[in-house]
Amino acid sequence: MRWYALYGMLKVIITIRFEMSEMRMPLIALLACLLLTVPAFAAPKTVIVGGYVFPPFVELTSAGDWRGITLSLLDELNQLQDDYHFAFYPTSAGRRYADLSSGRYQMMFFENPAWGWSANQVKGLEGVVLGQEVFIARKQPDRDQSYFADRHDKSIALFSGYHYAFADFVTNKQYLRQHHNAVFTQSQESNVQMVLRGRVDLGVVTDAWLDSYFERYPDYREQILVSEEPDQLYQHFLLLRRGSSPDMATMQILFEQLKSSGSLERVLTEHGINAIAD
Helix, strand or coil: CHHHHHHHHHHHHEEEEEEEEHHHHHHHHHHHHHHHHHHHHHCEEEEEEEEEEECCEEEEECCCCEEEEEHHHHHHHHHHHCCEEEEEEEECCHHHHHHHHHCCCCCEEEEEECCCCCCCEEEEEEEEEEEEEEEEECCCCCCCCCHCCCCCCEEEECCCCCCCCCHHHCCHHHHHHHHCCCCECCHHHHHHHHHCCCCCCEEEEEEHHHHHHHHCHHHHHHEEECCCCCEEEEEEEEEECCCCCCHHHHHHHHHHHHHHCCCCHHHHCCCCCCEECC
């Protein structure tokens, strides 16, 4: 029962008219007990969870709505308990570090400590989702997996602000242009379209997003060559700003509850992800 429900009860009780004087003292005693109980039912603490466009974990629709695995898990966490209310804060791949440092949000799901984070800034909880990023190219009759082996002199479409293993996780645009012939985009779909239109030779996308993209546009499956060797194989983490509440131990308990109840697996499966690490 929440605190506002208690106040509703008080309002009802106070408005009741008692004609028998001997009932007034028990009423006063009951009101006193309820008032003493109210502080124990404080409003839930708001916890801000940041996220940037990183399908299928966080997506921005054409209508301007945010959706994805992270948003679904916030709903699950809010249904699971009443101590915290988890809310979403949209940031960007490049702005996420400064926004966390300034306290605009307290934690981020499906992130990786290797992606430019300082150990002095965040703590990481080993995550549950295994993911990978793959190279893509336009299919041609004489093109096979060997095409991905030598990227020298090949142009490549990269999502601005993302970290890539082949580039040693460097995000400096000038360096990437000079050493990797990089062309920058603002979405993974743009990476695919630039490859299909011949504007670049290669692109990099997450396998989970690519699978969902092929489900929506099955014709593209026959037009795109996907590398068998990933650019990087990683395990996602929950990142928590140091000094934040709830602490990491509490978040670990909450995610274990989501996992044991089957809610976590259900949300992941709904978004096309089936790999769950122990």
